[in-house]
Amino acid sequence: MPDTLLFLLIVVPFLAALGCLLLRQEQLRSLIIIGTGGLLTLCALMLMASTPFSAAPKSILGISVSMLIQAADFFLLGVIGYYGYKHRNLLIQGLAVLQFVLLACFETFMVAPGKEYATFYGDTLSLVMVLVICIVGSLICIHAIPYMKEHEHHLQLEGSKQPRFFAIMVLFLGAMNGLVLTNDLSFFYFFFELTTICSFLLIGHDQTEIAETNAVRALWMNALGGAALLVGIMWIYSKTGTMDMQAIISAGPKAALLLPLALLCFAGFTKAAQAPFQSWLLGAMVAPTPTSALLHSSTMVKAGVYLVIRFAPAFAGTFLSLGVALAGAFTFLAMAVLAMGQSNGKKILAYSTVSNLGLIMACAGINTKAAITAAILLIIFHALTKALLFLCVGTIEQRIGSRDIEDMRGLLTAMPWTAVILVAGILTMILPPFGMLLGKWVAIESSSQQLFVIVMLALGSAVTVAYWARWAGQIMSVSSLGAREPELQPMLTRGPLAALLGGAVLLSALWPWVYNRVAGPGPGLANPASAAVMGFMIVVIGSGFLWAVNAMRQARTARMTRPYLCGAPENVEGTYVGPINQDMPVILGNAYFTSLVTEDRLTCWVNMGAGLMLVLMIGGAL
Amino acid sequence: MKSLFLALIGMAVAPVVGGLVSGLDRILTARCQSRKGPPLIQPFYDAAKLWGKEVTATNPWQAFCAVMYLVAAAASVGLLCAGSDLLLIFFVQAVGAVFLVMGAYAVPSPYSQIGAQRELLQMVAYEPLIILTIVGIRLMTGSFRVDAVFALDQPLLFKLPLLFLVLGYALTIKLRKSPFDISACHHAHQEIVRGVYTEFSGPYLALIEIAHWYEVILVLGLVSLFWATSIAGMILLVAATYAAEILVDNVSSRMTWRWMLGSVWLSGLVLSGINLVWLYAR
Structure with a gap:
């Protein structure tokens, strides 16, 4: 049974990718994507039982798996080297050659056939990862179908590049499934490099x-x-003389x-875009939104945290472990502060991903x-909510032509459905009884013995609430009930959004069960x-929610007033009578603390601090 | 079952006590300023009068936010009375704080929106301090739960004097007292009118007033934990702290958000850092 599921989870996406590339017909491609998504979801759920x-x-199909992976390893390094050559980047070329030589030496001289393993x-960690990859990842791919159509329509391309785009997206899911299910370090390396290539191709799409x-920046950082x-x-x-991950751990x-x-x-830190490597993930937002959603939520960066969590038992209680905690907490705080100074919605999402x-x-x-x-x-709750938020911003951007949160002021009027979903998504990010906050709660409770970690978590947590609440608040900022x-x-746009939000809310309600299942x-x-x-929270806050919805209904029938302008005379709504009897518009804007937290001024210091943290982490292992 | 019962009692009694505290506050403040002040139950008259006013709104979402603010504030008091987890209590009160900000943001009015942004900065200033205070309590009791504090045989104040000061900073902000009443204050004579409260009126403002009473009780409840070994000690500590808050409110002027963030983070982190290092070193 596991063998079949493994085949379906890892190999089928590769075949589907091939299908996307070869069958260049739109309906057929949509069918392949939806079908693969459904199949992966089903397999992931079936994996729960085993x-x-x-x-x-x-x-596999008559070819030895390890031979296949070895050959593919060299092929991938060749691809990295090729792109390094194509983009004239010496660093990438050097890293590719270095890895090629190291790998060749390793395979020929060092690896001796040992005992079978x-x-x-698959354990709970891999299962959670597979579920996240297959369900969230598939929803993102499905949302991408109408999105990419609109995207290419907007760009007015001559020939469609969608076959290539969707092929890589689906391939990515297979690569991630392989990465989290393998127990062989050399397989792990292959899938790790494969995700690097996929993200490079998607960012440069x-x-x-x-x-x-x-894309080149992402490639050299991840090649490093x-x-x-x-x-x-x-x-x-x-x-140790073995590649068996479980034996080592x-x-x-x-x-x-x-x-x-x-x-x-x-x-793991480079892959998860932890400071000082956050710039590759920030740069990734130039790609079409589904790419960002995929990289930020269910794939790529999660591979980085997976690697560290997977090997965590092997360094428990050492100074290296403390170093990882300090570097992580520092990134959490620093990226939250940087997000505070941003008005670009996608950048806020990106900084928040790195921070989380x-x-x-x-x-x-x-x-x-x-x-x-x-x-x-x-990992679970972040994937659900971050995918939702990225897809919302993408949908909004296609409609209003901007990703700046200042332009989303009063979005409730223009896009009532998406606006409410976006606000609900933001609230699931920061408030109880939703999973992200409950996870943060357990995190803070378990780090209470580490002074520096807890101080950084406390500070970062407060800043996080501020930048999210600011965004959610102004989306609902509407002066009167206009028509x-x-x-x-399209159904394929709305369905994934509703499913992601519903998933986040439902899993939060099931928290005690999910917790026990994960903790074992x-x-x-x-x-x-x-x-x-x-139970108490759901009953009190839930009934409060119903009361609040009811109050909002009743308020619709109340007398509507204009915003208070301190008695300034008004002729037209949203303006006041200014000098020489002109109607001056009331212009609102947020403070982005540009004198304190501008990106270009702060990033350099943050990177230096984070670099020192990495030195501390590696130095602690000496 | 007992804790559910305690939570319900707390949620029922808190607004009454909170209103009385608020009335007492007004009398004492008036006496500080050589005025006579209103009757003790004036806050209840005010709330009743607001409740009877015509319902007007600029955005129905305001009503949603006002109700959620009240519910979250009441729930946090309920959890405190039930002896629940301190971090949970803190997170639930944050729900209320966020919805108050969202309600202020709901109207495109310069006054309430500036108020909302300042309120967020106030949250950024006080939230870390409260979390660190809770961590200090955890290090003393070995648990994050309120009932563990009552199991101690010595008041927390003796071991956490600096964290008590830090909590004092946070409370001054939370109670909207000078020098930290920058997002809204009790009197509508600020440069941003009444800040976050500006756009709420009638019954919605009444809900928000009641929610604020709950918050006052929550804050005083946190203070009382520092002398949880005797009832008299709890009352004395709360009274002394509140008197000090009124004094500080009356002798200081309102400062800017920069000053608030800088001074509160710096002094708060230094003081709590020193206090926590003692505890870790034990």
């Missing part, structure tokens, strides 16, 4: 100058992480392995059972949000 499992498939392994610059990963893997193999913390594990964490991933890293570094549970739960047109959208049995794990607490 975890934990381990499997060692020897061959499971090349694929529009082939504008800025898209290519940003790939090189660190390869060196770490070789080092670990030379010390279950052996517990070993002083000799700390430095290679620090390299693995470094690779920092929180997850901090949890992995705290490295107690409760903290790891918090990290996994944060609102009902909002029309074991002592010393009190879920602070127990069923009783959640």
Whole structure:
């Protein structure tokens, strides 16, 4: 059974990608995408029944799996080298050649046939990742169908580039499934590099100058992480003589392995765009929105945190672990502060992703059972909500032509449905009884023994609430009940949005069950949000919500007044009578604290601080 | 079951006590300024009068936000009385704070929107301090729960004196007292009129007043935890702290948000850092 599911989860997306490339007909492509999404979702749900499992498939379609992966490894490095050459980037070329040589030496001279072990392994962590990748990822791909049509219509391209786009999107899901299900370090390296290539191709998809610059930046940063990963893997193999991840992890913390594990964490930090590598993810927003949604929520950056959480037991209780916690908490705080100074909606989302991933890293570094549970739960809820928010912003951008949150002021009038979904999404990000906040709660409780970590989490948490509430507030900023047109959208746009929000709300309501399922049995794990607490919150806040909705209904019949302008005479709504009897418009705007937190001034210091944190982390492993 | 009962009692009694505290506050403040002041139950008269006024709104969403603010404030008091988790209580009161800001944002009026932004800055200033105070309590009791505080045999104040000061900063902001009454204050004579409250009127303003009473009780409840070993100690500490708040309110002038953020984060972090280091070193 697991063998079949593995095939369906990892190989079918590759075949679907091939289908997207070859069958260049629009309806057929949509069918392939929806079909693959449905199949992946089904398989992921079926996998729930058979975890934990381990499997060692020897061959696929008659070809030896390990031979295939070895060949593909060199092919991928060749591709990276080719793009390095094409974009005249010496760093990428160097990193590709370095990895090629290292890998060749490794495969020929070092790897000796050892005893057999499971090349694929699934536990709760992999299961959660597979569910997130398959369900959230598929919803994003489905939302992309009408989005990309509109996107290309807007660009007025000669030939459609959608086959290539969707092929990479679907391929990405397969690569991620492979990454989280494999138990063999060399397979892991292959899938890790594959996600790097996929994200490079997706970021550069529009082939504008800025898209290519940003794609190249993403490629060299992730290739650097790939090189660190390869060196770490070789080092670990030379010390332990095995590529079996579970064997390495279950052996517990070993002083000799700390430095290679620090390299693995470094690779995780580049992939998860942790400071000082956040710039590649920020640059990724030049790509079409589904790309950002995919990179930020269910794939790519989650591979980085997955790597660190996966190996966390192997460095529990060491200084390396504390280093990871400090670096993560620092990223959490610094990125939240940078988000405070942004009015570009996608940038706010990007900074918030990096910030939240920092929180997850901090949890992995705290490295107690409760903290790891918090990290996994944060992955789930972050994926759902962040995908939702990106898709909302993309939908809004296609309608109003801007991604600036100042232009979304009063969006309730223009796009009532999407505006409400966006505000609800933002609130699930910051308020109880929703999962993100509950996860943060467990995170704070489990880090109370680390002074510096807890101080940074406390500060970052407050700033996070501020930048989200500001955005949500002004979307609803509407002066009177003008005639609102009902909002029309394709089913494939609206469905994924509703599903993502519904998923986030439903899973939050099921928190006690989800928590127990993720934490598994074991002592010393009190879920602070127990069923009783959640029951109280849901009943009180839920009935309050119903009362509030009712009050809002009644307020619709109340006498409508104009905003208070301190008695200034008004002729036309939204204006006041100014000098020489002119109607002066009332112009509102947010403070973005440009004197304190501008990006160009602060980023340099943040990167320096984060670089020092990384030095601390790796130095702690020496 | 007992904790549910306590929560319900707390939610029922809190607005009455909160209103009385608010009335007492007005009398004491008046005496500080050589005035006689209103009767003790004036806040209830005010709320009743507001409740009877015509319902007007600029955006129906305001009504939603006002109700959510009240519900969240009441729920946080209920959780406090039930002896629940301190962080949870804090997060639930944040729901109210966020909805108050959203309500102020709901109307495109310069006064309420500037108020909303300043309110967010106030939250940025006080939230970390409250979290750090809660962490200090956790280090003393070994648990985040309120009932664990009552199991101690020595008042928290002796071990957490600096964190108590830090909490004082947070409370001054939360109670909208000078020098931190920058987003709204009790009197509509500010440069931004009544800030976040400007656009609420009639019954909605009454809801918000009642929600504020709940918040006053929540704040005083947190203060009382610092002398949880005896009832007399709790009352004395609360009275002394509130008297100090009134004094500070009357002798200081309103400052800017920059000053608030800078001074509160700096002094708050230094003081709580020192206090927490003692606790970790034990």
